[in-house]
Amino acid sequence: MTEPAPTPIPTDELHFTLPTAFADPADERRHRKERLAAALRVFGQLGYDEGVSGHITARDPELTDHFWVNPFGMPFAHVRVSDLVLANGAGQVVQGRFHVNQAAFAIHARVHAARPDVVAVAHSHSTHGRTFSTLGELLEPISQDVCAFYEDHALFDAYTGVVVDEAEARRIAGALGPHKAVILRNHGLLTVGDSVDAAAWWFMTMERACRTQLMAKAAGKPVRIGHEDAMRTREQIGNDLVAWINYQPVYERVARAEADMFD
DSSP states (O other): OOOOOOOOOOGGGSOOOOOOOOSSHHHHHHHHHHHHHHHHHHHHHTTOOBTTBOEEEEEOSSSTTOEEEOOTTOOGGGOOGGGOEEEOTTSOEEESSSOOOHHHHHHHHHHHHHOTTOOEEEEEOOHHHHHHHTTOOOOOSOSTGGGGGTTSEEEEOOOOSSOOOHHHHHHHHHHHTTSSEEEETTTEEEEEESSHHHHHHHHHHHHHHHHHHHHHHHHSOOOOOOHHHHHHHHHHHOSHHHHHHHHHHHHHHHHHHOGGGGO
16 A cells, blocks of 8 residues: 655744844844854864964944954964953954954954944955965856855955055955955955854855865866856855855854853
8 A cells, every 4th residue: 555645844834044133232242252253163173273363253233333353362263252352443452351463453343344234254364265365366257156256256456564554454445345255465365244154154155266266277267157147146145144044054063063162
């Protein structure tokens, strides 16, 4: 006797994780700090830290001109929620036990000031992003994933040394404009998002896109995706909600394996 086909479960009864909305700013602050600590752990696992270079910042939900940031000199892989530092727009520590990297924070502060829609900014001297940045060019639409950045990233086509000058930081923020990412020539990558998760996912994706393009061009002449297809693909995969969703398996993995980061 043939068994009857199972009845499909209604879609609205299936679990699907979406970003949490918060009524209490204190809860939202704790959430952002937890996601920030997790993203730093992930970056540490991926080898994105080098010495004291690199930062991820998260805007405070109440003090919107203040930002939570990783402590100066602490390995990404060691950062806990309790280690995070709150700094104001001038890079002065107002809460926490550690210094912040003034050179890197200058960029973050100006980006946050120029983009009130941005919650988080990610920057590090990752190997492939840094290598790609020496070419002084944009990413090309040669794979589905990189189409997320098609006509939605910029090039800061200058290098004047370590950025400690506010005017230079403003120029970088200006180059970023309304986009999700900017390539800093001879320096590395910087990405932004409306959540820590989105900014982290864009950085990870952009780093891989840089690696893909470097490898493809070393092997031959990559076939570009056409403009219309690239634009359509960007509309499908290039928004911050999709980035947030894509990042959740990454977050769940590190949260389960390294629960000490929530201390």
